[in-house]
Each structure stands twice: as C-alpha cells, then as structure tokens.
Amino acid sequence: MNTEIATRPLRFHWSMSSAGQQQRAAKSRAAVTGVPDLDALTAFCRHAEECGIESLLTAFGFHRPDPLTLAAALAMRTSRIKFMVAVRSGVCSPTLFVQQVNTVAALSGGRICINVVAGHTPEEQRGYGDFLDHDERYERTDEFLTICRSFWRREPLINFEGSHYRLENGRLNLPFLDGERSSPEIFLGGNSAEAEQLAIKHADCWWRLPDKPEVLAAKSRALAASGTEMGLLMSICVRPTREEAIRDAYAMVADLGEPPRTAHREFRKRSDSVAFLSTYDLADRFDWLTPYMWTGAVASLGAPAVALVGSPEDVAEGILDLKHAGVSQFLFVGWPDLDQMTTFQRDVLPLVRELEIRDESSERKGGTA
Amino acid sequence: MTDALRFHWRLPQGGERAGASRALLASRPESALPDVDYQASFCRTAEDLGIESLLTDFGWSKPDSILLSAAIGLQCTRAKFIIAYRSGLICPTTFVQQLNTLSALIDGRFSLNVVAGHSPDEQRSYGDFLPHDERYARTEEFLAICNAFWHGDSPVNYEGRFYRLENGKVATPFISSDGAKGPELYIAGNSDQAMQMAITQGSCWMMMADTPAKIFAKSGPVLESRKTIGLRMSVFARPTREEAITAARAFAAERPAGFDSKSAESRFVTGGDTVGMRKTFELAESEWLTPWLWTGLVRTHGAPTLAIIGSYDDVAEALLEYKAAGVRQFIFSGWPKLDEMVRFGSEVIPRVREAEAAAA
Numbered sequence: 001m002n003t004e005i006a007t008r009p010l011r012f013h014w015s016m017s018s019a020g021q022q023q024r025a026a027k028s029r030a031a032v033t034g035v036p037d038l039d040a041l042t043a044f045c046r047h048a049e050e051c052g053i054e055s056l057l058t059a060f061g062f063h064r065p066d067p068l069t070l071a072a073a074l075a076m077r078t079s080r081i082k083f084m085v086a087v088r089s090g091v092c093s094p095t096l097f098v099q100q101v102n103t104v105a106a107l108s109g110g111r112i113c114i115n116v117v118a119g120h121t122p123e124e125q126r127g128y129g130d131f132l133d134h135d136e137r138y139e140r141t142d143e144f145l146t147i148c149r150s151f152w153r154r155e156p157l158i159n160f161e162g163s164h165y166r167l168e169n170g171r172l173n174l175p176f177l178d179g180e181r182s183s184p185e186i187f188l189g190g191n192s193a194e195a196e197q198l199a200i201k202h203a204d205c206w207w208r209l210p211d212k213p214e215v216l217a218a219k220s221r222a223l224a225a226s227g228t229e230m231g232l233l234m235s236i237c238v239r240p241t242r243e244e245a246i247r248d249a250y251a252m253v254a255d256l257g258e259p260p261r262t263a264h265r266e267f268r269k270r271s272d273s274v275a276f277l278s279t280y281d282l283a284d285r286f287d288w289l290t291p292y293m294w295t296g297a298v299a300s301l302g303a304p305a306v307a308l309v310g311s312p313e314d315v316a317e318g319i320l321d322l323k324h325a326g327v328s329q330f331l332f333v334g335w336p337d338l339d340q341m342t343t344f345q346r347d348v349l350p351l352v353r354e355l356e357i358r359d360e361s362s363e364r365k366g367g368t369a
Numbered sequence: 370m371t372d373a374l375r376f377h378w379r380l381p382q383g384g385e386r387a388g389a390s391r392a393l394l395a396s397r398p399e400s401a402l403p404d405v406d407y408q409a410s411f412c413r414t415a416e417d418l419g420i421e422s423l424l425t426d427f428g429w430s431k432p433d434s435i436l437l438s439a440a441i442g443l444q445c446t447r448a449k450f451i452i453a454y455r456s457g458l459i460c461p462t463t464f465v466q467q468l469n470t471l472s473a474l475i476d477g478r479f480s481l482n483v484v485a486g487h488s489p490d491e492q493r494s495y496g497d498f499l500p501h502d503e504r505y506a507r508t509e510e511f512l513a514i515c516n517a518f519w520h521g522d523s524p525v526n527y528e529g530r531f532y533r534l535e536n537g538k539v540a541t542p543f544i545s546s547d548g549a550k551g552p553e554l555y556i557a558g559n560s561d562q563a564m565q566m567a568i569t570q571g572s573c574w575m576m577m578a579d580t581p582a583k584i585f586a587k588s589g590p591v592l593e594s595r596k597t598i599g600l601r602m603s604v605f606a607r608p609t610r611e612e613a614i615t616a617a618r619a620f621a622a623e624r625p626a627g628f629d630s631k632s633a634e635s636r637f638v639t640g641g642d643t644v645g646m647r648k649t650f651e652l653a654e655s656e657w658l659t660p661w662l663w664t665g666l667v668r669t670h671g672a673p674t675l676a677i678i679g680s681y682d683d684v685a686e687a688l689l690e691y692k693a694a695g696v697r698q699f700i701f702s703g704w705p706k707l708d709e710m711v712r713f714g715s716e717v718i719p720r721v722r723e724a725e726a727a728a729a
C-alpha cells in the first residue's frame with residue numbers, strides 16, 4: 001500500500017443520479033424518466049453540501065439527462081459541492097469535451113471532476129453510434145484521455161495521430177480554472193484489467209466495485225507505485241442498531257419484488273462490463289463479503305448495491321477495514337439517499353475520523369511511519 | 370402580427386464589453402471567461418426591449434455555447450438563445466441529449482444556429498479533417514438524425530456515410546411550454562449547400578447580409594419551401610444619419626495598440642473556406658452598397674459587421690426594405706454593445722412595429 005495515500009483522511013462522495021427517486025436502479029432503465037427536476041436536484045445538492053459531501057456523481061446514460069449540462073446549471077445554484085461528471089469516450093471530440101469541462105469549471109470556480117467510463121452495454125453504445133467492442137473502447141478511451149490531458153497541461157498546440165483520434169494544432173482559449181488545480185481530478189471506473197491499466201496511466205483514482213478486503217488489498221498493492229488511488233462505488237444502509245439495519249435492508253429488497261430482479265437478469269445478459277458482471281457473480285457466491293458488507297441487494301439493484309449494512313459503529317469499522325485494504329475514497333448510494341447522507345454525516349463520519357486519528361497515533365507509537 | 374420581423378442580438382462574450390475584433394478577442398485568453406452576471410443582465414435588457422434571442426457564439430476561443438446558455442438561461446425568464454454549433458464534433462445522440470436537458474432546465478428557450486464549420490484550421494483542431502463540401506454532407510446527416518430524435522419515432526436507426534446509429538434513444542424529451550418538439554433550426558452559410566440544407570433540415574436560412582435586391586435574388590427556393598430568411602449583420606442607429614456615420618467611422622478608427630486587426634482578419638478569410646465570409650470580404654471593395662449599407666468594418670472586423678447605418682427612421686426603413694425582399698429575422702451586433710441594443714430596441718423596433726401595423 002502507498003503509505004502517503006494510506007495516511008490521508010478518507011474522502012466521501014455521493015451519487016446524485018437517484019435524486020427524487022427512492023430506488024432508482026430497481027426500475028428497468030427504460031422506465032426511468034429523463035426529465036430533470038431542477039428544484040429537487042438543487043435541494044439534493046445543498047443537502048449534500050450541508051452533510052460535508054465532497055462531490056456528487058452525475059451519471060451518464062440514455063435514460064438520464066446530460067451530466068455536463070446538469071452540472072453547469074446546478075453550479076449556478078450551489079456554492080461548495082463539486083460535480084463528478086461521468087464521461088464516455090467516443091461520443092464527443094476530446095477538444096470539445098475539454099472545452100465543455102473548462103466551461104463548467106469557469107462557471108463554478110473549478111467545482112468539476114470527471115468520472116471516465118468506457119461504456120457498459122454494446123446495445124446502448126450503438127445508440128450513440130459507437131460500434132467498438134470492449135477492448136477497443138478502452139484503447140479509444142486511452143487516446144481520448146491522452147489528448148484531454150495534453151490540453152489540461154496547457155500545451156500550446158496539440159497534435160495527435162492515433163487509431164481513433166487525429167488532431168492538428170488543437171487549441172483552446174479557456175483554461176481549466178480552479179484555485180488549486182490546472183486540470184480536473186480524473187476518476188476512472190471499471191473492474192477489468194484494461195480499466196486498471198488505464199487508471200494507472202491517466203487517473204487520480206480508480207473506481208471499482210467492492211470485493212473482499214483481501215482481494216482489494218492485493219489490487220491496491222499493485223497500484224501503489226503509480227500513486228493512483230483506489231475508490232469504491234457502493235451503497236450504505238446505517239440504522240441505530242445492526243438488527244434494524246439488516247431488517248431494513250432485507251425489507252427493502254423484499255418490497256422491490258420480482259420485476260427488478262428480472263430487469264437485472266436481462267441487463268446481465270446484455271452487459272459486457274467486467275465490473276458489473278463480476279459483481280453479479282460475487283453476489284451469487286457470497287451473501288456477506290465481511291460482517292458489514294452485504295451483497296443481497298445486487299440481484300435487485302445491480303452492481304453498485306453491494307452495501308455497508310449495520311450500526312454507525314459497524315459501518316465505521318467496515319469503512320476502516322476497507323481503508324486498511326487500500327481504499328481511500330468512497331462513492332455512496334444511500335438507502336434511502338437523503339436520510340443516509342444526514343445519518344452518515346452525523347453518526348458515521350465522526351467515528352471514522354476518530355478511528356483514523358487512532359490509527360495514525362498508533363502508527364506513530366509503533367514507529368512505523 | 371405573425372408576419373412581424375424578428376430581432377435577435379449577439380451576446381457579448383465575458384471579456385468583451387467594448388468593441389473588439391474577432392481576431393483580437395481570440396488573442397486574449399480572458400475573453401473566453403464567462404461573465405455570467407454581466408451576460409445575464411444583458412439578456413434581461415434584451416427581454417425588456419423586445420429582442421427575442423441572444424446568439425451565443427461557438428469557437429475554440431470561447432466557452433461552450435450550450436453550457437453557457439444553461440448558466441445564463443437560469444438567470445432570465447423570457448430571452449431565448451441562438452446556440453451556434455458545428456457538426457462533426459459530437460455524436461448526434463449526445464448533442465440531442467445535451468440540448469433536451471437544456472430545454473428542460475430553461476423551458477426550451479433556445480434555437481440552433483448550425484454552421485458546417487468555417488475554417489479547416491479550426492475544424493482540425495477539433496479532429497475534423499473533412500473538406501467544405503463533405504462537411505455539408507455530414508451536417509445534413511447530423512441534422513437528419515437530430516430531427517429524427519425530435520420529430521420522428523423512437524428508437525432512431527440510421528445508416529449514412531458519416532453516421533451509423535442502432536436503436537438510438539434519448540429519454541429526456543425536448544421540453545417547451547409552447548409545445549415545440551424540437552428547437553428552431555437556423556442554417557448559417559451563404560453557399561448553395563447551406564441553402565439546400567435550410568430547405569431540407571432547417572427552418573431558416575441565416576445569411577451574411579447583402580443588399581435587399583441581392584438577398585431577394587437568392588431567396589426564391591427557400592421562400593418557396595416556406596422556410597424563412599435571416600440575416601447576420603450589424604447596425605449603427607443614431608438620431609441623425611450624420612451622427613450614425615460619425616459613430617461608425619470613429620469605431621472603425623479605434624486601433625488597439627500593437628494589434629493589426631486588418632491583417633489578422635484577412636488571414637482568417639484567406640485561411641477559411643467559407644463562401645459567405647469571402648464574398649462579404651469582396652463586397653467591401655466599395656464602402657457603400659446602398660445609401661445605408663456600409664462595409665467599412667468588414668475587412669477589419671469580419672463579415673458579420675456589414676452594417677445598416679442611419680437615423681432611427683433610416684434604419685427602420687432599411688429593415689422594411691429587407692422585409693419586402695423576403696427577410697424575416699435579423700441577428701445584429703452593435704457598438705457599444707449594450708447602448709446600441711438599447712437604442713435599437715427603444716427607437717427602431719417601435720418604428721418598425723408601427724409601420725407593420727399600418728401595413729396590416
């Protein structure tokens with residue numbers, strides 16, 4: 001594990017795509033409405049600001065509003081929250097993409113970071129005119145990010161000739177403006193070996209889906225030299241006691257009934273995402289990955305539904321276990337979102353910070369630092 | 370008064386309050402910074418004056434026009450935007466998704482001004498290496514797909530030379546309380562290809578200005594297909610013709626220290642492959658094309674600065690001459706930007722409306 005990363009305080013982000021809906025992923029993707037409710041989303045963002053959440057993920061997909069446009073609008077109505085804008089390569093020229101990201105940065109005072117995903121179903125990609133297979137999509141994403149990062153380094157004229165992109169004297173007038181950074185923080189999602197390599201090459205943080213801590217620890221050791229962080233996209237269900245949390249988690253899945261399970265079985269057949277498919281497999285094999293990490297909702301809510309379930313103490317312990325395995329950032333979906341954000345900030349986060357301080361001082365005493 | 374002339378104005382970029390040429394602006398990074406408060410107040414002034422929409426430019430030296438319109442659109446209630454965009458930079462599905470998202474945020478208050486691209490140099494910077502005619506062929510496909518999303522049945526399937534889509538879907542619909550299912554589509558460009566595209570895909574052919582007679586001579590096919598004609602140009606309206614000419618000449622004489630707009634603009638035109646920009650540059654051989662149509666800024670400030678000059682009455686009459694020649698919409702620039710728009714809105718528009726009412 002990279003010791004510098006391991007001693008930093010954990011960072012917490014939340015998913016925004018569910019704002020206004022209790023159980024977004026329980027619906028089949030076609031049934032989710034794509035009309036953004038600006039007031040509801042604004043309220044969600046402000047709540048996240050109050051709860052000390054660093055950034056909100058605005059996801060990408062045909063069934064959702066466009067994340068960049070949404071971020072530009074919400075930036076005008078908020079003051080601290082960052083927007084983690086999901087992006088796929090292959091839907092836009094990298095020059096235009098950088099121009100759009102820099103525009104949101106200028107409008108928001110740098111409150112934008114990007115979450116790169118290569119795409120998860122060939123079917124949806126084709127709706128965007130993209131007919132590449134999984135591995136070629138990664139190759140293209142590599143070229144895409146190479147070009148974007150040249151712009152963000154402010155190279156004066158960018159020339160590029162690859163198998164997917166070609167640029168001659170690429171230039172943009174508007175830089176990425178932020179008090180501290182000259183480029184947006186780059187997150188990259190995916191569990192495949194290609195995703196991991198790409199994250200090491202281009203990203204500040206590799207988003208992956210949860211696994212057993214020992215599996216994650218092995219991954220984080222592999223990442224250590226690159227300085228790339230590892231983050232987990234997962235769900236959270238905290239209640240005053242462990243019994244209540246488990247009861248609510250099971251009740252939620254029972255209430256969802258059969259239709260979402262059918263929808264996810266269908267999605268599983270169509271997807272070529274290693275991350276999503278491996279999580280379905282993991283959930284088939286284990287109900288609990290650790291005493292606090294439950295997979296029981298994956299069949300109904302999909303791969304991001306591996307959840308930390310328990311009392312505030314349990315969940316804080318669970319989070320620290322993952323930190324010890326090398327995880328440094330979390331992106332949560334809450335069951336339910338708004339309440340869980342409040343609970344997290346009030347009951348869990350102080351415990352996490354306490355445990356982090358205890359870790360740090362015991363390390364100092366041990367003289368290992 | 371459904372046949373009334375429609376007036377739009379170019380929205381100044383953030384760093385651009387006084388007059389400045391295109392070439393000068395592109396040389397200043399700060400010109401690309403949005404200034405949302407100023408720009409939103411410009412839009413609210415426009416609303417009050419009866420200016421229908423504000424043109425948000427597209428270009429490498431500027432912020433993105435869709436996202437800027439989202440930010441400013443939330444700060445005003447009636448003003449619309451004319452969003453300039455190019456084909457070939459973004460997949461049509463994503464483009465429609467961005468615009469439909471914007472429509473849901475600002476109640477559909479925008480139209481599109483689609484340009485096939487005006488300089489190969491700039492297009493290549495965006496990764497687009499097609500020559501002029503091919504760009505038009507691609508833009509035609511691009512807009513056909515966009516129109517299928519807006520006005521056709523979902524999902525969208527398409528197989529063309531430049532685009533291929535299989536079961537394209539965008540869940541966010543175009544939303545506008547006036548019931549429109551997609552944005553109004555201006556096709557900008559003076560070439561025959563642009564005209565053809567206005568007929569097949571657009572609702573208005575937006576040209577660089579010329580004399581009413583010459584505009585009329587070119588407009589036949591567009592008018593026959595029941596599409597409208599729009600002009601992108603400039604205006605200097607003052608209480609008297611003399612004052613207007615003095616103001617225009619004074620503006621033309623402003624020379625930022627150490628910057629040669631003239632050679633920069635002529636490099637832009639000779640490096641470009643647009644028919645409209647080149648033709649207008651040639652027109653500027655003579656200073657006056659009619660007693661009120663002045664070319665004095667064209668060679669330093671670009672084709673959109675071909676200007677109507679005169680007293681408020683002169684300018685109103687000129688607009689009605691254009692109307693008689695089939696023109697229905699204008700996108701104007703003026704200097705000083707805000708003052709000129711205020712003068713135009715409070716002095717010229719009422720005169721036009723009066724004449725239109727009298728004619729009805």
